[in-house]
Amino acid sequence: MEAIELKNVTKRYGGVTALDGVSLTLEAGKIYGLLGRNGAGKSTLLGVLSNRIFADGGTAFINGNPVGSSAAQDLLFCVGEANYYRPACRVKDLFFWAGKFYAGFDETLAEEIAGKFRLDVNRRFKSLSTGYRSICKLTLALALRIPYLVFDEPVLGLDANSRELFYTLLLGSYAKNGGTVVLATHLIEEVASLLEEVVLIDHGKILLQRSAESLRESGYCVAGPEQEVDRYCAGKHVVGEDRLGGLKLAYCLGGREPVPAGSPLQFSQMSLQKLFVKLTEREAENG
Amino acid sequence: MKKRNAAILYEFRVSFPYLLLFYAIQYGVVAALWLLARGVMGLSEGRLFGTLELCSMIFLAVAGAQGFTEDFKMLMQNGVPRGTIFLANLALFASFSAVMALIDTVVLRALGQNSVAEPLTWALYGREFPSAANWLWLFLLYCSVSMSFYAATLACHKIGRVWSFCAGGVLLALLLIGLPVTVGMLPAEGRERLALFFLRLFGIPAAGGSPLAPFALFLGLSLLWSACAFGLLRRTELR
Amino acid sequence: MQLDLLSEKPIFQQIAGQIEDAVFTGGLAEGSRAPSTNELAALLGINPHTVLKGMNLLVEEGILEKKRGMGMYVAQGAVEAIRRKRQAQFYRQYVRPLLEEAAKLNMSRADVAALLEKEEKHGSD
Incomplete structure (x- = not known):
């Protein structure tokens, strides 16, 4: 099956349960x-998927x-928040090595993308600013054709121009090559229009x-x-409420009557952001 | 296959310059000291350099420790499975050991002829020790040294910084205080037996050791450390 | 082109509406090539599937047509088709809301008719 499938994946760090029996299917494309x-x-979820950390239970x-199998590792590329590239390597050397490790990596395209971001390929990775380290990692991912591309907070530390450029390039590459993209982020409003499916x-x-x-379509506010x-909300899926003087606002999910x-x-x-905030707020109250 | 070849290529490309640098520095220092001793101080007799092999071992220890910390991250980021990372590291250490054993055998035996230096094997087994055996002896010794430090670094990573320091401290205390004290408390006969055991382990002919003993010892240690390293690496997380 | 993520209208319908507007006002002439899904997706920062859904809506209505291997083109007679469609929607989209609002304001039909007449005479003020 062309998909990422997680069944009952659990991960604990000491007393903290980072993943609690997660079952999830992410279809290709x-x-x-x-x-x-x-x-x-x-x-943690992305770490398990990219085999960087091990689940305590469940299967992926x-x-x-x-x-963890080499077949699985050839299908997925993960751009994490931490920097794992050799600090002494020049950017162009990182391109060279990516080409050695991945058949689907296009060095010429990488140089082109680096040009658009104004990333100096002769700089060493360790000499780049925080923002440009992120850009360097994103460039490596954008020049790679691979079935599953996974990003963890990809645009943190990037200026508005670079963010825009990243989204444009990502959509361009996705439209051209297909593949599956997972964007893990808390900047919901920014990616909302890019997404086809949402996992909260x-x-x-x-x-x-x-x-x-x-x-x-299904999330709305009634005031x-x-x-x-x-009276209106009785029997409906209400995810949150607000009060403004005598006015009551209820946030509902589902068909509008x-x-x-x-x-x-x-x-x-x-x-989407409001919905997300309301859903997670309620979860905190219940938990 | 692509990943394996790329990982091995990466290991060599990144680490080989350090090997060249190491020998350049080592023999630069040797040459400088030799010139100083012969030319300036006028010493014409006597061995100047005892155990240059020890320098090689220190280099390999550092290489073994370094092999994990930086390369593991880079290779993991590029989607290399842990088994392949281990294989690439193993290939690097074995090749380094082989090349360094060859250089040290040839150079030190040549220097030994002029009494400038003395190969470790001559000091232990006498001048009749054959050169091929000398290479194999060094090769296995170097392998066990690099693999032991590789495994030790992995173990340190596993148990965390604090526990590593504790473990290191305890180990050092045992070695520097515990061992002499224990040996000192042994009766004379026991002490002699212990010494004899170690001499035989290294195959010292005077102690009646088998000439094959050191080879078996180093090979066994290399395999043991490799197995430990592999077991640890397979369960090492990248965080 | 402007999209409103918070609008009641789904994004794909907004995209269809924008392209339709461009065709109706002559920005995109009949027979000319429509922007490609990928161009639009990258320009607007919208998922290509969403854009495609919007364009397919226009294909169903006969405003765009697919040419195999060449992308989407504005169909012949598209402007007329849009005009007919909008005429059909005119009552529901403009007249009914107008009358509903008038009712809330306690305005009679005659008041509304008078306003329309005034508009015709003097233009907007």
Whole structure:
């Protein structure tokens, strides 16, 4: 099967459970957003997928190959937050080595992309600024054709121009070569329009997995007098509430029910970010 | 296959310059000291350099420790499986050991002829020790040294910095205080037996040791450390 | 081209609407090549599948047509098709909301009609 499949994956660090029985299927050919707050378990999940860390329990497969097998490792490339490249290497040497390790790496394309980012390929990795180290890592990933490309907080420390350029290049390469992209981030608004499917993770558990389009359509806010709002919300999936004076705002997920003409209720769309914040807030209250 | 070849190529490209640098420095120092001794101080007799092999061992120890820390990250980032990383490291250490054993055998025996230096094997087994055996003896010794430090670095990484320092401290204390004290407490007969055991382990002919003993010892140690390193590396996380 | 992620309208419908506008106002002439999915996706920072969904909507309505291996083109008669569609939607999209709002403001039909007449005479003020 062309997919990443996790079954009941658990990972503990001492007394902290970073991943708590995560089961997840990421089908090939989509751009996924793995969204979660800091410490939600995003990085741990990607670490398990890229075989950098080991799960304490459960199984993980990439296209049917167990994670850790060389077949699985040839299918996935992970750009993490930490820098693992040899600090003394020049950027162009890193390109050279990527070409040696990956059949799908295009050195000429890498030089081209580096030019667009104004990344000096003759600099040593350790002499680059934090932002340019990120750019260097992103360049290495963008010039690589591989079925699964996984990014952990890719744009942290990048200026607006570089972020824009990264998203444009990523979409261009995705449109041209296909493949599967996973963007793990807490900067939800920024990636929202790129995503085809959204996976929300919190406290090491998957809160929900939905297509971005359906989430956008099904999340809404209803505002009005408290009693009216409560009456409307009865039996609906309410993810959060706010109060503004006498006005009550309820955040709902699901189909919108038509209200009779003259109803004091007002409806508005809820952004992915708002939905996410409300969902994780509630989780914190319950937990 | 691509990953394996690339990993081995990477190991050699990155580490080989250090080997050249090491020998350049070592023989630069040797030449300078020789000139100083012969030319300036006018000494014309006597051995100047005892155990240049020890320098090689220190180099290999550093290489063994370094082999993990930096290369592991770089190779992991490039999707090389842990088994392949181990293989590449093993290939590097074995090649380094082979090349260094060859250089040390040839050069030190040549210098030995002029009494400038003395090969370690001559000091232990006498001048009749054959050159091929000399190479193999050094090769296996170097392998066991580099692999032991490689395994030790992996173990340190596994148990963390604090416990590594504790373990190192305890080990050092045992070696520097515990061992002499224990030996000192042994009866004379026991001490003699212990000495004899070690002499035989290294195959010293005067102690009645088998000439094959040191080869078996170094080979056994190399295999043991390799197995330890492999077992540790397979369970090492990249964080 | 401007998209509103917070609009009630799904993004793919917004994209379809924008292209349709461009065709209707003559920015994209009948028979000319429509922007490719990938160009639009990269330009707007939108998932290519979403863009494609929007363009397919226009293909279904006969405004765009696929040419094998050459991408999407604006169909002949697209402008007329859009006009017919918009005429059909005119009541629901403009007249009904107008009357609903008028009702909330306690304005009679006659008031609305008078306003329309005034608009016709003097233009907007």
